[in-house]
Amino acid sequence: MNGSGDLFDKFDELIAVRDNLLATGVTDPFSLVMEKVISPTVAICNGRETILLGTYNYMGMTFDPDVIAAGKKALEEFGSGTTGSRVLNGTYAGHKDVEEALKEFFDMKGAMVFSTGYLANTGIISTIAGKDDYIILDMDSHASIYDGCAMGNANVVPFRHNDVEALEKRLKRLPEDAGKLVILEGVYSMLGDVAPLDKMVPLAKKYGAMVLVDEAHSMGFIGEHGRGVCEAQGVIDDVDFIIGTFSKSVGTVGGYCVSNHPKFEILRLVSRGYVFTASLPPSVVATAATSVRKIMHAKDKRAHLWENSRTLHKGLTDLGFELGTKEPQSAIISVIMPDLEKGAMMWEALLKEGLYVNLARPPATPAGMTLLRCSLCAEHSSAQVQEILGMFERAGRATGCID
């Protein structure tokens, strides 16, 4: 029994970890403030011009002139917010338009826009998988997927990350006539590795399961039309639901689900994450619609982003850093650090060089790893990527992370 009655006692261990880290004199990696943002790839942090290499702004749409113009126009014409739910007073012309843009982008019949990607996952998963149904999900799934499972009443069975055999073993053990939902991600955001969807999706179908794929970290630049890993691996027609976000490639905020399911529209009335929250502001849906339609045709940008990813991956490997994947599989390159303290030192050394990356630590990371997660942007110039490699080399030697 806990004597003090202070509900915050449960955080004591975490508070101690944080205090110990800050006691080493290192800059707090979790309270950085961007004082000014100059472009998708450059901001002023702590008064210093800093290259941004941890923003998920994959397609660099945040300062696109057409996107900005659309947002300004909607702000002027429709006001600063909707003050309401999508099912009451919160659906404006712009919300319908961005859903049309998504249907065009994915070539799908149905699209539903949520206020965040987190809400799209929790709102869809907790609603479609009910009592007596089974959810089979990859163990390294994003928190929003786990939370969607926890909010619903389905039986939840995780399988080992990207392990096709482990997935099949579990599918085999399920009651034959039960409702089944297999949840996968195209790109896993911690290590930047891609799922073997070409094997997993047909397997799920073979056992009569519906398939939901989260393409948050692939939409925009993986696959011929940027529809994600399921497009690149040729299985998009067998995927029942694709979940995505506007806060990465699209460059604003919001979440969505697209589907060809004939009864898809009913979710608008039964998904609590859709009904019981205010809809996105008009300016946000206008920027999203413009951005989605531009990304559709951005073949050259996709090609340049891949070139950046390959260059950074090879450069960091040659310098002697250990990376999350042997070859570049996405626009995320994760540098594996020996421990949190070393990771925080390296993170700070990079910041002093003028480079921002994400410091990621357990429990967000798999296998207790500390990671310096880099995400590339199509707007990073080739010269910037070379500059970044120089910064990694100096910071790595200064902190003893490389010889």
Next chain:
Amino acid sequence: MTDRDDVKARIFNLIDQFNKKGVDVSEDTRFAQDLEWDSLTVLDFVAEVEDEFDILITMNQQAEIEKVGQLVDAVKDLAE
């Protein structure tokens, strides 16, 4: 019928592989507090138990299991 002693021996053997702190294990050992396993280690371990006995242990069932002895009983029931 699955023999409880047999289930217990196989589970203790699996726990050994994850027991990095070398904690003494009995049926009263608690996974979170005594073995100090975090949520991801628990998921990993449960996947091993599932494959060892060819059963499913849902996350909902896991939430009810706090001690090693409870897991032995649950696995014995599920494996029958």
